[in-house]
Amino acid sequence: xxxxxxxxxxxxxxxxxxxxxxxxxxxxxxxxxxxxxxxxxxxxxxxxxxxxxxxxxxxxxxxxxxxxxxxxxxxxxxxxxxxxxxxxxxxxxxxxxxxxxxxxxxxxxxxxxxxxxxxxxxxxxxxxxxxxxx
Amino acid sequence: xxxxxxxxxxxxxxxxxxxxxxxxxxxxxxxxxxxxxxxxxxxxxxxxxxxxxxxxxxxxxxxxxxxxxxxxxxxxxxxxxxxxxxxxxxxxxxxxxxxxxxxxxxxxxxxxxxxxxxxxxxxxxxxxxxxxxxxxxxxxxxxxxxxxxxxxxxxxxxxxxxxxxxxxxxxxxxxxxxxxxxxxxxxxxxxxxxxxxxxxxxxxxxxxxxxxxxxxxxxxxxxxxxxxxxxxxxxxxxxx
Ligand SMILES: Nc1nc2c(ncn2[C@@H]2O[C@H](COP(=O)(O)OP(=O)(O)O)[C@@H](O)[C@H]2O)c(=O)[nH]1
Ligand SMILES: [Mg+2]
Numbered sequence: 001x002x003x004x005x006x007x008x009x010x011x012x013x014x015x016x017x018x019x020x021x022x023x024x025x026x027x028x029x030x031x032x033x034x035x036x037x038x039x040x041x042x043x044x045x046x047x048x049x050x051x052x053x054x055x056x057x058x059x060x061x062x063x064x065x066x067x068x069x070x071x072x073x074x075x076x077x078x079x080x081x082x083x084x085x086x087x088x089x090x091x092x093x094x095x096x097x098x099x100x101x102x103x104x105x106x107x108x109x110x111x112x113x114x115x116x117x118x119x120x121x122x123x124x125x126x127x128x129x130x131x132x133x134x
Numbered sequence: 135x136x137x138x139x140x141x142x143x144x145x146x147x148x149x150x151x152x153x154x155x156x157x158x159x160x161x162x163x164x165x166x167x168x169x170x171x172x173x174x175x176x177x178x179x180x181x182x183x184x185x186x187x188x189x190x191x192x193x194x195x196x197x198x199x200x201x202x203x204x205x206x207x208x209x210x211x212x213x214x215x216x217x218x219x220x221x222x223x224x225x226x227x228x229x230x231x232x233x234x235x236x237x238x239x240x241x242x243x244x245x246x247x248x249x250x251x252x253x254x255x256x257x258x259x260x261x262x263x264x265x266x267x268x269x270x271x272x273x274x275x276x277x278x279x280x281x282x283x284x285x286x287x288x289x290x291x292x293x294x295x296x297x298x299x300x301x302x303x304x305x306x307x308x309x310x311x312x313x314x315x316x317x318x319x320x321x322x323x324x325x326x327x328x329x330x331x332x333x334x335x336x337x338x339x340x341x342x343x344x345x346x347x348x349x350x351x352x353x354x355x356x357x358x359x360x361x362x363x364x365x366x367x368x369x370x371x372x373x374x
Contacts, residue, residue, distance in 0.1 A: 057320070058313070058316045058317040058319070058320035058321075059290075059317070059320060061313050061316065061317060062286050062289065062290055062313075062317045063286075065252065065254055065282065065283075065286050065313070066282075066283045066286040066287065068254060068255075069256070069279040069280070069282045069283040069286075070279070070280075070283055072255075072256050072275070072279045074258050074272045074275065074276075078255050078256065078257040079253070079254050079255025079256055079257075080254050080255060081254065081255065081309075082254055082309055082313070083309050084309065084312065084313075114254070114255035114257070115257070119309075122307065122309075123307070
């Protein structure tokens with residue numbers, strides 16, 4: 001990977017280690033979809049690992065993939081690694097939620113730079129990842 | 135169509151006051167649902183004249199193009215696009231229109247949309263392993279990222295049903311599969327899971343079925359043409 005752009009003062013620098021941001025559901029609730037996506041992508045492109053307490057809605061995940069694709073470039077960003085527990089929703093989604101278009105999306109989500117995070121194991125109760133310093 | 139598009143753009147407005155946004159999101163939820171019900175009614179009314187657009191989704195190399203070509207050859211006498219063992223061969227969504235499938239005494243007309251395999255990462259260096267020059271690999275990866283973005287867009291705006299193709303020799307419990315199925319479910323689209331490559335020795339159809347128990351799984355070999363009768367029965371049943 002090329003040198004991470006040290007434009008941001010609090011970005012994790014290679015010799016210091018890897019920065020991990022745990023973002024609460026409350027903090028994400030205050031943001032619009034595109035603000036959430038921007039926050040995630042800016043952090044990940046800075047080499048940070050982002051852990052979301054409550055994850056994203058399917059719609060937001062879809063847009064996150066789309067925006068990620070538009071920002072991938074050959075000499076820097078290769079995309080992201082994202083892990084959530086496999087959901088066991090569908091059947092348990094409430095009728096009112098469906099009518100109102102609300103999805104229950106409270107699932108811990110880990111997102112990091114594709115070239116720095118590697119999922120070792122994942123099942124319904126455990127996500128194990130290897131993070132490397134770049 | 136025009137109003138739908140406007141609603142989409144409105145939802146994208148990035149920053150305004152949270153309370154206004156909340157109210158709008160509730161409104162939007164209602165609007166979207168109202169719009170959905172209207173379009174479902176109109177879909178039914180125009181069922182005979184307007185073919186359903188069926189998107190073929192799934193990870194790279196699952197056999198999406200092989201399947202799309204087989205459907206197109208069987209029912210329209212023509213292919214959709216090239217198949218390849220190199221990931222991201224399909225870098226543009228390709229459409230075969232008006233494929234009419236006859237089952238028993240029923241006919242279904244669909245537009246088959248073959249999409250690039252969805253992923254959250256693309257590294258041009260992976261193409262270098264396939265004997266490609268750097269310049270080619272970079273161009274190919276750029277096309278691949280555009281294709282994936284386009285495929286996500288199609289999924290949000292332009293498909294009426296989804297065939298989700300998986301390679302039965304691979305672990306189905308991947309993040310991309312989980313996310314994509316979640317996105318498809320949130321849009322209430324009819325979906326069939328196709329467990330492909332059953333001709334291979336280590337195919338594990340049961341594992342695929344277990345991964346998505348809420349959906350019907352159909353085993354097949356798109357390459358060998360195995361179990362295509364059931365494939366077409368299910369397509370007619372789900373998307374007719
Ligand atoms: N053995 C076997 N190989 C298949 C089958 N379907 C597709 N393939 C092969 O898998 C590779 C990827 O196929 P392709 O249709 O291009 O996959 P796509 O990326 O999902 O569009 C090609 O080498 C195909 O020949 C199948 O049913 N059995
Ligand atoms: Mg293809």
